[in-house]
Structures are given as C-alpha cells and as structure tokens.
Amino acid sequence: MNDTLPPAALQSVAALASDGAEGSDAAEGSDAAEGSDAVEGSGDVRSDVRFARSFREAAPFIRAHRGRTFVLWLSGAMLEDAKLVTVVHDVSLLSSLGARIVLVLGTASQLDSEHSANGSQVVDEPQLRRITENVGAARIRLETLFSTGMPNSPMGGARMRLASGNFVVARPLGVIDGVDCRFSGTVRRIDAHAISSRLDDGDVVLLTELGYSRTGGVFFLDSAMLSATAAVALDADKLIGWVGGAGVTNERGVVAEMSIDDARRRANRMPPGKSATPELDRFLGACAEACEGGVRRAHVIRAADGGGLLGELFTRAGAGTLIRAGVFEGLRQATLDDLPDMMALLRPLERDGALRPRSQAELEQTIDRFVLAVQNQSLAACAAVHLSPEDGIAEIACVAVRAEYRDLGFADALLSYCEEQCRASGIARLFALSTQTVHWFLERGFVLGSASDLPSRDRSRAGGARRSKVLIKALG
Ligand SMILES: CC(C)(COP(=O)(O)OP(=O)(O)OC[C@H]1O[C@@H](n2cnc3c(N)ncnc32)[C@H](O)[C@@H]1OP(=O)(O)O)[C@@H](O)C(=O)NCCC(=O)NCCS
Numbered sequence: 001m002n003d004t005l006p007p008a009a010l011q012s013v014a015a016l017a018s019d020g021a022e023g024s025d026a027a028e029g030s031d032a033a034e035g036s037d038a039v040e041g042s043g044d045v046r047s048d049v050r051f052a053r054s055f056r057e058a059a060p061f062i063r064a065h066r067g068r069t070f071v072l073w074l075s076g077a078m079l080e081d082a083k084l085v086t087v088v089h090d091v092s093l094l095s096s097l098g099a100r101i102v103l104v105l106g107t108a109s110q111l112d113s114e115h116s117a118n119g120s121q122v123v124d125e126p127q128l129r130r131i132t133e134n135v136g137a138a139r140i141r142l143e144t145l146f147s148t149g150m151p152n153s154p155m156g157g158a159r160m161r162l163a164s165g166n167f168v169v170a171r172p173l174g175v176i177d178g179v180d181c182r183f184s185g186t187v188r189r190i191d192a193h194a195i196s197s198r199l200d201d202g203d204v205v206l207l208t209e210l211g212y213s214r215t216g217g218v219f220f221l222d223s224a225m226l227s228a229t230a231a232v233a234l235d236a237d238k239l240i241g242w243v244g245g246a247g248v249t250n251e252r253g254v255v256a257e258m259s260i261d262d263a264r265r266r267a268n269r270m271p272p273g274k275s276a277t278p279e280l281d282r283f284l285g286a287c288a289e290a291c292e293g294g295v296r297r298a299h300v301i302r303a304a305d306g307g308g309l310l311g312e313l314f315t316r317a318g319a320g321t322l323i324r325a326g327v328f329e330g331l332r333q334a335t336l337d338d339l340p341d342m343m344a345l346l347r348p349l350e351r352d353g354a355l356r357p358r359s360q361a362e363l364e365q366t367i368d369r370f371v372l373a374v375q376n377q378s379l380a381a382c383a384a385v386h387l388s389p390e391d392g393i394a395e396i397a398c399v400a401v402r403a404e405y406r407d408l409g410f411a412d413a414l415l416s417y418c419e420e421q422c423r424a425s426g427i428a429r430l431f432a433l434s435t436q437t438v439h440w441f442l443e444r445g446f447v448l449g450s451a452s453d454l455p456s457r458d459r460s461r462a463g464g465a466r467r468s469k470v471l472i473k474a475l476g
Pocket of ligand 1: 402
C-alpha cells in the first residue's frame with residue numbers, strides 16, 4: 001500500500017513509462033495505454049484531454065519521489081526475462097524522475113529452498129561457484145537491459161548507468177552450533193559514502209549477494225537482509241521487494257498494511273525449513289529489520305503484478321503490502337475511559353472551527369465508532385468511522401491529530417484503518433464533510449461530491465451552517 005501520493009497520476013506516469021512499450025507488463029490492460037495513444041497524437045480529443053489531466057496530476061508524484069532513495073530487492077522470482085525487462089523499464093522511469101535507486105540482486109532462490117529445506121546455512125565451494133556464475137550472468141543481463149535505448153521503447157532517450165563494485169565488506173558466519181558455514185557470510189560494512197556518490201551522479205547502484213572480506217575471500221550473503229542493511233546504511237526512504245506467489249494475504253486478499261511486529265511475527269511463524277513461503281518470510285524479516293533501523297516504509301510487491309512497482313509508488317491504494325514503523329502499533333478502538341483525553345484533543349479544534357462541536361453525550365453514544373492512535377501511552381490522534389452497509393457507504397469524521405504529532409502520518413494511518421474497516425464490511429464508498437481540510441482529502445483519493453451523493457439522512461449536513469464540502473472516495 002502506498003503512503004505519500006495522491007491517486008490517478010499513476011496513469012500519467014505509467015503512460016510515460018509505457019509510451020510505445022510493447023510487451024511491457026506495466027502497460028498492459030491499463031489506462032496508460034490510452035494515455036500513450038494520446039501522446040502519439042491519435043487525434044482523439046477525449047484521450048488528449050484525459051492524458052493532459054493525468055499528466056498534470058502526475059506532478060505531485062514526480063515531486064514526491066525526486067531525490068528520495070529507494071532500495072529495491074530483486075529476488076530469484078524476478079529473474080525471469082520478461083519480469084526483469086519490466087523492472088528495468090520502471091527503474092529507468094523512476095531514475096529519470098530523480099529517484100535514487102539501489103538494486104539488490106538475489107539470484108540464489110534454489111539455494112534458498114535448499115537452505116530452508118534443511119535449515120542449514122552452509123554454502124560449500126560448488127554452491128559458491130554456482131552463485132558467482134549466476135550473479136555474473138544476471139549482472140550482465142541487467143547491464144544489457146540498462147544499456148538498451150531503442151527510441152520506441154520506455155528506455156528511449158534514457159542514458160542509464162548501472163554501477164556495481166566491492167561496496168559490501170563481508171565476514172564469514174563461521175561455525176554455528178558446531179557446523180562450519182564455510183562460504184556463508186554476513187555484512188560487516190557497507191560503503192554508503194561510495195554508493196551515495198554514485199547515486200548523486202545519477203547512477204543506479206547494483207549490489208549482489210556476494211560480499212568481499214578483508215582477507216580476500218568471497219562470501220554469499222542473504223540478499224534480503226543485505227537489502228535491509230543497505231536501506232538503513234543509506235538512510236533510504238523505502239525498501240521495496242518483489243516476492244513470488246500470492247504475497248502477504250489474509251482471508252480477504254492482499255494485506256494492505258502491517259506493523260513491524262506483525263511482519264516479524266509472520267516472518268518467524270514457521271521454523272526454518274517448514275515454511276511454504278521462505279522467500280516472503282525472509283523479506284518480511286528484512287522489512288522489519290529495516291523499519292526498526294529507521295527506514296520509514298517497506299513494501300512487499302508480487303512478482304506476478306507486472307506494474308507492481310509503479311502501482312505501489314504512484315497510487316494511493318498501492319499494489320502490495322506496506323510495512324511501517326510507528327503508528328499502527330498504537331491504533332485501537334476508543335472506550336469511555338478515553339473520553340477525557342478525547343475531549344482535550346477535540347475542544348480546541350472545535351473552538352477554531354476545524355471540527356464540528358460534539359457534546360460529551362454525543363461522544364459517549366458514538367464512542368465505539370472512534371479509533372485512536374496512541375503514542376507514548378497518550379492519545380495522539382483520533383478518527384470516527386460510521387458504517388452504513390445498507391447504503392453501501394461510510395463516513396469518516398472527526399479526524400484530529402495533536403499538534404506535536406502532525407505530519408508524521410497519523411491521520412494517514414487512521415484513514416487507512418477506516419478504509420480497511422469499510423472493505424471488511426463490504427462498503428465500497430467513503431465520504432467526509434470538511435471545511436478546512438478539503439485538500440488533505442483530495443490528495444488522498446477523495447473527489448468533490450454533492451449532497452445527492454450522501455445517504456438521505458446526511459444530506460442536510462452538506463453545506464449547512466458550516467458550509468462543509470462533500471468529499472467521496474471509491475474504495476478499490
Ligand atoms: C488535517 C490533520 C488531521 C492531518 O493530520 P496529520 O497526521 O498531520 O496528517 P498526515 O501526517 O497524514 O499528513 C500530513 C500532510 O497533510 C498536510 N495537511 C495538514 N493539514 C492540511 C490541511 N488542512 N489541508 C491540506 N493539507 C493538510 C500537511 O501539510 C502534510 O503534507 P506534506 O506531507 O506534503 O507535508 C491534522 O492537521 C489536524 O488534526 N487538523 C485539525 C483537525 C482537522 O481539521 N481535521 C479534519 C476534520 S475533517
């Protein structure tokens with residue numbers, strides 16, 4: 001799930017990415033293709049207008065990602081050629097929008113499954129030889145793809161440089177429980193300064209699952225953990241990884257957001273060798289590690305989703321699972337015991353006119369609609385969600401964040417939580433009535449509506465004395 005970007009601009013960015021992109025998964029079956037028709041001058045006024053609108057809407061996305069550092073983990077599931085081509089196109093697009101990209105290549109999925117089958121971490125000499133051959137081949141393939149600049153492809157006009165080298169210093173794992181792990185290693189140091197210089201020059205940096213020791217040895221590293229270590233060392237904004245299979249799912253489908261604790265629990269739920277999804281487990285463990293190390297957000301996307309990276313980065317709904325630090329650990333239903341703290345939060349905002357006044361009696365009667373974000377054992381933020389399954393719509397109201405906790409994503413987290421509640425109840429639309437926060441909602445996928453969009457009992461509240469605006473969001 002995405003966290004920073006307003007909706008719809010994906011279409012324009014994807015249109016840029018897929019302009020003439022024959023065979024690009026990212027473009028297939030999306031409106032992007034229509035956008036690219038418009039670029040080519042189809043003469044179709046409607047598609048020209050649509051393209052212009054989406055292109056304008058792309059501006060906030062482009063701004064949001066410029067100068068940000070993304071570490072992308074490419075597991076064995078992504079090394080199939082068609083998927084790799086899509087990744088290179090998307091990375092090239094992101095890079096040309098000013099994002100700083102580090103790719104971490106994990107080729108050893110076969111070794112992963114051998115390891116997970118027997119719980120061992122031993123890498124012997126033939127295995128190391130096989131890994132070095134695979135890494136070499138994958139690197140050459142990537143360098144080839146990044147060098148391609150056919151004018152009628154998404155790489156047209158791009159001058160992409162892929163920088164790789166001895167950026168990772170490794171040491172052997174050594175003897176664990178009496179077993180010599182031989183060529184299995186762990187990261188000792190990452191040359192973040194050298195990597196940053198390459199990123200400053202506009203290069204895409206490639207790290208592989210091989211690290212080099214001071215004594216002249218080569219060691220195999222867990223690439224998922226390497227991606228987490230690199231993300232922390234580089235102070236990255238996001239760690240993103242592709243996994244095979246269905247991704248992170250529950251009975252309702254793909255899980256949109258997880259806390260660090262949940263990611264860690266899920267990563268460790270099966271003993272080594274017993275998990276059916278070793279690759280996903282490893283990456284979830286890496287995500288938890290990265291977020292605990294200070295990376296604000298980690299994302300799991302599915303290898304099978306051709307446009308997954310763009311979907312995750314350029315749509316608010318996102319395409320995969322977001323793992324993030326902080327607020328989600330502290331979200332809970334309100335109880336009557338919370339009333340004094342809630343009133344302390346709400347009253348000043350009611351006086352300023354930002355919120356509609358609610359009496360204590362009203363708060364008591366509707367207490368079970370409130371969700372609270374708690375930080376350092378005190379109330380940081382609240383929101384109320386009123387579900388009307390019979391009307392197929394819900395209202396989010398009374399979103400309030402204490403001043404010292406603003407701009408940290410608390411309101412975003414509350415909104416995501418409320419959206420999840422709606423989806424779980426089969427509700428497809430969410431509305432809000434707002435006076436001073438209209439743009440906050442617009443930037444999160446709401447559009448301006450009118451009283452007629454609301455259930456009849458709420459219509460009189462639109463406009464009204466507060467002259468509130470109606471905002472509606474269709475939940476995907
Ligand atoms: C609006 C409010 C809920 C946002 O809470 P928050 O936790 O700071 O929000 P997030 O961290 O998720 O988002 C922060 C972003 O929203 C923007 N934002 C904050 N208030 C905004 C407003 N009134 N209009 C538009 N954008 C706003 C911030 O500038 C920031 O943008 P940036 O990331 O580009 O810098 C909070 O400012 C608040 O409590 N305001 C007073 C109560 C209120 O008006 N509630 C809405 C009732 S419907």
